Amino acid sequence: MFPGATASRTDAAYVVVGAPLDISTSFRPGTRFGPERIRRFARPFDDYDRRTDLRFSDCSVCDYGDVRAWDDAAEYLAWLSGELRDVVRGDALPLLLGGEHTVTAAGVEAVSPDVFVCLDAHLDLREAYDGNEYSHATVTRRILEGHDSLDVDVEEAVVLGARTGSPTEWERADSDDVTVVAPEDVPDFDLETHLDGRSTYLSVDVDAADPGFAPGTGTPEPFGLDPREMRNAVRAVAPYAEGFDVVEVNDRDDGQAASLAAKLCREFVFSHADG
Structure with missing residues (x-):
């Protein structure tokens, strides 16, 4: 259980849901351990x-546990989205713990926001990666454009901290429905003005x-954000957010990534509850 998540499901304002999907990671696997590792280091x-x-x-947080993952990403996202829609229908805000970044598509589908805001080192705007259209490297593209049974309709994707991508991704990022903020520009980017009161889903890829x-x-990916810059971005977006996730934590360190992820999740709850 996420520490402090003591509310019942029926009384919860926030519901933690683990999504240990780990099938498309292209370098170092281990995101299947992310949800429990985040809980542990909190x-x-x-x-x-x-x-x-x-x-x-006292913030009425419930930990629903994990939605067990399997090896068909499209089917898993559909099932996970249904679980998260149940959270939303219960007038609670989902707090999704990944798992690879692909799971974010289910969160966005369940919440149906106007804007998708993501802290991420990568653009994730590929149409496919290694022939796979449901991948951690395609998730922002899927959220913008949908695919098959994935029903999403956001006005804009705002990617904070991106510092790498393929030529076709950067070309896609030049479209009107994408705003990319380089790491060095994140501290001065006025998120409140940019969001202009629009409903938002906030995703934190810890590789930001x-x-x-x-x-x-x-x-x-080197040359990224520092933890305070990420914290400040989370605090700025939280009052507008209707869903949140933190993803891409694995077990290949001594807990630094999981500790940061857990702290950002708590910062989100405090800032949203206080907003």
Whole structure:
């Protein structure tokens, strides 16, 4: 259980759902261990948050456990989306713990926001990767355009911290429905003005962080964001968000990535509850 997630499902304002999908990772696998690892490294954190004067255990968070993954990404996303829609229908906000970034498509489908905001080192705008249209490298493209049974309709994708992509991805990123903010520009980017009150889904790919801060991820990319920059972005978006996830944590470090992911999840809850 995520520490402090003591509410019942019927009374919850926030519901933690683990999604340990780990089938398309192209470098270092291990995201199947992400949800439980995030829970584990949240254990040392104090319940009380001085900035908001809130206790996590008073924020009505429930931990639903994990939705067991299997080796068909499209089928799994459809099932996961149904589980998350149940959360939304219960007037709660889903907190999805990945798992590879592909699971975010299910979260967006369930929430149906106006804007998709993502902290990510990669554009994830490929049409397919190694012939696979449902991949951690295609998730933002799927969210923008949908595919087969994936029913999504967002106005815009905002990618914070992206620093790499293929030529075709950068070409896709030049479209009006994509805004890319380079790592060095993230601190000065006015998220509140840009969102302009639109409903939002917020996804944190932990590889948005420089790998010196979060080495336990599948495709680390140097020259990234520092934890405070990520925290500030989460705080800025949280009041507009109707769904949240943190993804791409694996077991290839001493807990740095999982600790950062867990802390950002808590920061989201505190900022949303306080907003």
